[in-house]
Amino acid sequence: MDAEVRGCGSAKQVSNSDQKGMDIRRGPWTDEEDSMLKNYVTINGEGRWNSVARCTGLKRTGKSCRLRWLNYLRPDVKRGNITLQEQLLILELHSRWGNRWSKIAQYLPGRTDNEIKNYWRTRVQKQAKQLKCDVNSKQFRDAMRYVWMPRLIERIRAMATSKSQYLDGPTNTYRPDLPLNNQTGLIPNQSHAPMSSGPAEPYLRPAISSTSSDSSEAQVSSDLTDCYDLPCGNYIEISQNESGGLIQQGLDIQTCNDDQHSNGWFGGGVDTLDSLWDDEESMWFLLQQLGDVNEV
DNA sequence: AATGCAAACAACCGCATGCTC
DNA sequence: TGAGCATGCGGTTGTTTGCAT
Numbered sequence: 001m002d003a004e005v006r007g008c009g010s011a012k013q014v015s016n017s018d019q020k021g022m023d024i025r026r027g028p029w030t031d032e033e034d035s036m037l038k039n040y041v042t043i044n045g046e047g048r049w050n051s052v053a054r055c056t057g058l059k060r061t062g063k064s065c066r067l068r069w070l071n072y073l074r075p076d077v078k079r080g081n082i083t084l085q086e087q088l089l090i091l092e093l094h095s096r097w098g099n100r101w102s103k104i105a106q107y108l109p110g111r112t113d114n115e116i117k118n119y120w121r122t123r124v125q126k127q128a129k130q131l132k133c134d135v136n137s138k139q140f141r142d143a144m145r146y147v148w149m150p151r152l153i154e155r156i157r158a159m160a161t162s163k164s165q166y167l168d169g170p171t172n173t174y175r176p177d178l179p180l181n182n183q184t185g186l187i188p189n190q191s192h193a194p195m196s197s198g199p200a201e202p203y204l205r206p207a208i209s210s211t212s213s214d215s216s217e218a219q220v221s222s223d224l225t226d227c228y229d230l231p232c233g234n235y236i237e238i239s240q241n242e243s244g245g246l247i248q249q250g251l252d253i254q255t256c257n258d259d260q261h262s263n264g265w266f267g268g269g270v271d272t273l274d275s276l277w278d279d280e281e282s283m284w285f286l287l288q289q290l291g292d293v294n295e296v
Numbered sequence: 297a298a299t300g301c302a303a304a305c306a307a308c309c310g311c312a313t314g315c316t317c
Numbered sequence: 318t319g320a321g322c323a324t325g326c327g328g329t330t331g332t333t334t335g336c337a338t
Contacts, residue, residue: 298338299338301335301336301337301338302335302336302337303334303335304332304335305331306331306332306333307329307331308328308329309327309328309330310327311327311328312324312325312327313323313324313325314323314324314325315323315324316321317319317320317321317322
């Protein structure tokens with residue numbers, strides 16, 4: 001990744017109202033700038049970003065320094081592909097909170113809000129586009145809930161099983177109506193504090209220092225379009241719910257646009273959004289799996 | 297090998313919020 | 318209480334990278 005910050009002599013010199021009278025550098029950071037910022041934070045700790053420039057001679061705004069530190073230089077930043085577990089968690093948390101990226105990021109150790117936001121925009125919204133759906137539409141939500149997420153769970157379980165008998169499970173049937181911990185075949189680890197009432201603090205595991213090189217974990221991207229071969233407009237078989245009735249008999253993808261904004265998945269009050277799984281334990285279980293599978 | 301395009305990622309910008317005086 | 322400043326957040330844009338032709 002260092003290549004991304006090399007050869008940056010072209011960084012523009014512009015005036016900036018944040019720091020009047022100074023020439024402010026913009027654009028990619030150089031190794032030297034990174035080093036200066038790291039040294040500053042090592043000595044002074046995080047915060048007081050506007051004083052960084054004064055103390056170090058960096059010709060960057062406080063905002064820029066903060067962003068660079070949080071998104072790139074911080075030692076616990078986890079680099080590399082978003083894993084399947086993380087994808088699943090992002091989908092779940094986004095269904096709860098919408099575009100609350102920083103809040104979502106709190107539940108993904110080592111991932112930044114910027115990274116999650118980029119993931120959402122480049123991957124998830126791409127899927128909606130390919131399906132000719134609005135990302136806010138009920139159809140797309142259902143596609144995620146009944147196609148994408150089950151597929152992710154199956155892949156997670158398959159990869160975990162292939163790596164260890166620890167995660168053996170008897171069933172292959174995903175049940176969208178059941179909590180994750182009742183259907184994945186994964187064994188909850190009670191030591192990781194499933195909390196029926198939710199945590200007082202975001203659940204942050206110890207810093208994960210993995211990089212893109214630890215590719216043994218599930219890092220294969222998964223999307224909606226590889227979950228079925230049907231062209232847009234065809235129906236998709238959807239599973240039955242527990243009482244035997246069809247939850248959703250099919251997804252008429254081409255009608256998605258008719259439903260745009262109809263249920264305010266993003267736009268409405270995010271805290272009132274109906275979650276994919278209602279109980280807190282499901283989410284904590286997923287968080288736990290995120291850690292446990294990484295450790296297998 | 298060169299070119300064009302799309303995807304992915306890094307960084308910036310404007311606004312909101314919180315803190316201090 | 319309100320002004321000024323610092324920081325945080327989410328949206329957007331610019332740049333780089335990788336792939337197809």
